[in-house]
Amino acid sequence: MNQENIRLVKGQQVLNLLEDPAFIERLTILFEESVGTTVFQNPIFIKSWYQTKYSEYLPLIAIDEAGFNLNAIVFLAVKKEPNGTIKRHQAKIVGVGEYDAEYQTWLVKEGDDERFLTEAWSLILKDYPNCKIIFRFVPSFNSLSWIYKNSQWKKVSVIQEYHRPLLQMSHPKFKDVMKKRHLKAKYNRFRRAGKMDFEEINEINRFIEVYDEVMVLYDFRQGALFNKTPSESNPLRRSLFISLFRQDLLHVSVLKLDDVITSCIIGMKSKLWMHLSGLITYSPFYSKHSPGLVHLFVLGKYLEEQGFEYFDLSPGGDGYKERMASNADKVYELTISQDPFFKTKIDIRKKFHALLLSRGVRSMDFNLKVKRSKHFIKLKAKDFKNRIVGKKVKLLQESKKPMDLETNNIKHLLLYNDDLGTSRWDFLSNAFKKVEAGEKFISWADDNKLLFCLWFHETIGNSPDNETALVINEDYYSHPVVAAYKEEVLKTGTSILHSLNR
CATH class of the missing domain: 3.40.630.30 (Gcn5-related N-acetyltransferase (GNAT))
Known part of the structure; x- marks a missing residue:
């Protein structure tokens, strides 16, 4: 040479x-x-x-x-x-x-x-x-x-050097992983929750439909955990994935419960390998059923049946990957x-x-704590500036007031943008925790911002047959531009809840 x-x-x-x-x-x-x-x-x-x-x-x-x-x-x-x-x-x-x-x-x-x-x-x-x-x-x-x-x-x-967990189908511990008690318990609990369906996506129009749906879930989780929304920071990835899917380099599957997507895994595939390198995300509305972990468990069995030798769970030190791994190597x-x-x-x-x-500390966790601390300091400085300088907000005009309230629309939460309120990171983080805890919401948004969000939860009623009832939480969000209509919106949201209770 x-x-x-x-x-x-x-x-x-x-x-x-x-x-x-x-x-x-x-x-x-x-x-x-x-x-x-x-x-x-x-x-x-x-x-x-x-x-x-x-x-x-x-x-x-x-x-x-x-x-x-x-x-x-x-x-x-x-x-x-x-x-x-x-x-x-x-x-x-x-x-x-x-x-x-x-x-x-x-x-x-x-x-x-x-x-x-x-x-x-x-x-x-x-x-x-x-x-x-x-x-x-x-x-x-x-x-x-x-x-x-x-x-x-x-x-x-x-x-x-980085640790890479693997699920290797021919490894002696593969069967041990598939027999792990906690994995089988989560799998059985998921099945008892409704009609479970595992679907591999093989048709391009179906892929685009699924991708657009699950990216909302992915943006919500990434925004809550890391203050990042991949659809905004990497907008060309959609076109890349569509191109790769057309050329048969992607392995895409969803796990559904009663025909609702609860989890999605997109990986890159070759003859013997499937790499967990596209995305893995789940619906926070089903968090108590551990859809992501159950999906990995089901997918591991499915890949073995398809003739794959390695399911590369990818570096990162995540606990759920270690629980699914049969062995590991280094990259x-x-x-x-x-x-x-x-x-x-x-x-x-x-x-x-x-x-x-x-x-025993992951570098990612440490970096996230540092990022959180910097975010807190920046937020305090911004609050101080707003108090000193003041900021005027243009109220929503009567002609722009059509009120279209929706239930559990995560796209609305992603539109949160309020310079005078809490930060977007804190709002999404709190909202994600609420949804994972079982709370639901009614919201109103225009094309570029969240205007109103009312949280509620289910509880056991006082009736003899112990029917569940929907109860409004004390905290709700109202953007400053709709200050003139706050009471009207709150009244409308409450009316919707009363109608749902009937």
């Missing part, structure tokens, strides 16, 4: 290569011959991701070829600035897929990793000075072991940078994460 055979290809030229049938044929052969690859290095995934995310990432590949022979290739992406430009100095370069790909590595014939990568990375670092190159979860340590022996690259690299995050400050920062993070783990 000679350096003159290795070249960088960028932008539209990369997309042009991926449109060339002869190149795809060679790439597919290399993909199948390479060791330690996953579905995220499949040419179908790579092409779909580059095309979908072109407005956010510049495609970048380092390729080694001699004549018709394709010897090695690494697919990368340079993160674009908000205005679409590329920052040459200190650019962020990621493995293709970034957070849409669980695993990132390179295609190379066995034993050629060091020779190819030393030249490829040298070309990239020369073209993008002080950049940071990040591979999220390299699945094979054999691809990285040479770095520890190479003083030049060891000096600019940080390798961090590795690789960071490369000649910037000494950034390299030191990553080294410190690695050691701190190891310290947290030694004390």
